[in-house]
Amino acid sequence: MSDNKGVRRVNEDLARERANCSFDVREITFLLDGGENNTITRKKIEDFTLTDELLSDKVPDECLSPKEKYENAVRKSCLFGKLVKDKLLEFGGLETFGPNSFVLRRIADAFFKEISPLLLHLGMFVPTILGQCTAEQQSEWLPRALSMQVIGTYAQTELGHGTFIRGLETTATYDPETEEFVLHSPTLSSFKWWAGGLGKTVNHCIVVAQLHTKGQCHGTHPFIVQIRDLETHQPLPGIKVGEIGPKLGFNTADNGFLGFDKYRIPRMNMMMKNAQILKDGTYVKLDRHGKMTYGTMVFIRVMVVNEVAFNLAKAATIAVRYSAVRRQSEKKPGEPEPQILDYVTQQHKLFICIATAHALQLTSDWLWRTFSGVVTDIKHGKTDSLPEFHALSSCLKAISTSDAALLIEQCRHSCGGHGYMMSSNLPLIYSFVTATRTYEGDYTVLLLQTARFLIKAWEQAEAGKPLTPTVSYLTKYFKDGRVPWDSTSEGIVNAAYGVAAGKISACVKSIRNRVKTGLSYEDAWDLTTVQLVAAAEAHCRAVICDVYRSEAVRLTEKSSPNVRAVMRQLTTLYLHYWALERIGDLLRYSAVSEEDVVALQQKYEELLALIRPDAVGLVDAFDIRDEILNSTLGAYDGRVYERLMEEALKSPLNAEPVNRSFHMYLKPLMQGKL
Ligand SMILES: CC/C=C\C/C=C\C/C=C\C/C=C\CCC(=O)SCCNC(=O)CCNC(=O)[C@H](O)C(C)(C)COP(=O)(O)OP(=O)(O)OC[C@H]1O[C@@H](n2cnc3c(N)ncnc32)[C@H](O)[C@@H]1OP(=O)(O)O
């Protein structure tokens, strides 16, 4: 694939790697894009949108002050928004940009090194209108939101509570006299905190508050609230709003705080799809399941799996290309310095990143299809599949974000000192992805949600009741005893399920034993949570291994033999990597022997050697353009050192030979005059 900038000198090592690649890179790009036509459309859109005129920043973003960075991000958000509105729809309308096409998402990274202040508008405000409003409310709010007259965010988390939604303190009290809700922040800890775009950008937000009517509290519900004047953008009376300050990342997202002083909104601003307040204040519950107001969070958890897969693919592309260009040390005395990609330890750090990016992307595609089925069920009034889907999306969100963040950091380590440069883009990719482990549900908290479902499933299996698809394996592994060992890919997946079943069984025993000692169920559960998190992780790992293996086989059915071979090598590498990482669990719950462990390790090392010649081809197949990678180390042409120097020279400190601090402080210090 070219970098779309015409012919340019490519680093010789990279050129040789590409010449030696065993497969046609485009074939894997088509697989990852979901077909050749998708690739063609994506590339057309990228060619059309990624023009220098829109993207050029004279001073690197990271050298700007926080205020300048934010203003630049708003400028680009507006340009980007206009581009989408005016031009891009001709490439197939909204369908092309449906949540599962992710084309816009990729392009956005070329515009924003950090994040758009409008991410939450498109990412959560609009989806919540779609998911939580009645048809009548949608027809009022959606056109205004899509045309950007109304710009919104999602304000749920408060200073005092993020995880425990039922503990939120903001109140929305219905006043039948005026047919209004009175929003109020009774304490400091009830101030909304974190919502992206809230600090300076939005004029509306979705506020999640405790609904009170007729003297009774009915729990948390979502409301649409105007917070700024549409003409002047001044906060409205009764609103206290601001930005929360610098963070590890997300620094252009103007995350904000918000407090209400008896602030009134019309009755119809309550999002009424799942519950309603009648004019006289009567509360009508329409949600038979009880957790439908959590729907936007479930949707975003699904999206996040794809999001982190893409970010890991970016980090792997940067690190693998750099490792092909970088030469260091010597393997044998007097020999030329090898490419660092030739060190087996470097391959161990990086090839799992490529395999995991594939595993997460295929799992995310599968999760999206499963989610579409659940949404269709809900439209037909069926909510039976929701508990299983909540358990599945919770653990996949937790594990994918955690794995991706760790592996992106590993990519940075693998680039040595230059990986620490902001211009490598690895620090920003990491700071973005590590937040995904926390937001939209913390890692531990979500795994415990999954564990709750798994323990119930185990009890159902014991009672001989049928199980839902993702836990049906529990029936097979129900009897105590070790899972037979078989070193094929299928065998490793079975063993992963066996480990999950063994861990769930151990949790059940542990809780029951604790209850027998006189503890309450809640206390017994609490004392078992370390094991419960591990059991949910094992379950999720087994699901990812299973889905990755079967989806890769299905996708490559019609592929050329070489593509099938390299895709098979990657899945096998992934399965062996995790078998070795979890060898203690396998020794405990399966019949794996010492000889089997030696064979697993040997096979893993053979796979590293097999993948080595195709490594650059594999990251080229992600087909991520230079503008999107935004990296001195990862550009297609491999001109690493030239780019590092070019970027260094853009530093504002290099604009003058002597900085004024010399005259103000250093010189007086040197002369003893300070
Ligand atoms: C264009 C966009 C492109 C890409 C997108 C990419 C990026 C993302 C974009 C934006 C994101 C940016 C920023 C992030 C924004 C946020 O973070 S918003 C705030 C998110 N907050 C959270 O996620 C809070 C997490 N907490 C919770 O979800 C819940 O409090 C809880 C699940 C932990 C607990 O809820 P409770 O009400 O207390 O319930 P419980 O007592 O534990 O359980 C009762 C039963 O309910 C079941 N359940 C809970 N949740 C759900 C659900 N969502 N769906 C279905 N069922 C649910 C639970 O399983 C229990 O069932 P039982 O049968 O066991 O009783």
Ligand SMILES: Cc1cc2nc3c(=O)[nH]c(=O)nc-3n(C[C@H](O)[C@H](O)[C@H](O)COP(=O)(O)OP(=O)(O)OC[C@H]3O[C@@H](n4cnc5c(N)ncnc54)[C@H](O)[C@@H]3O)c2cc1C
């Ligand atoms: C970059 C970023 C953007 C965000 N954007 C938004 C936004 O736009 N809108 C919005 O509403 N929110 C937003 N958030 C908030 C985010 O959703 C919350 O921070 C997140 O849900 C975690 O909640 P918390 O901060 O209350 O963590 P806490 O729950 O306080 O977690 C702290 C620790 O306590 C542990 N813990 C908590 N409860 C339990 C439990 N029951 N069992 C075991 N351990 C537990 C956690 O595992 C963690 O280790 C954002 C956060 C970040 C970082």
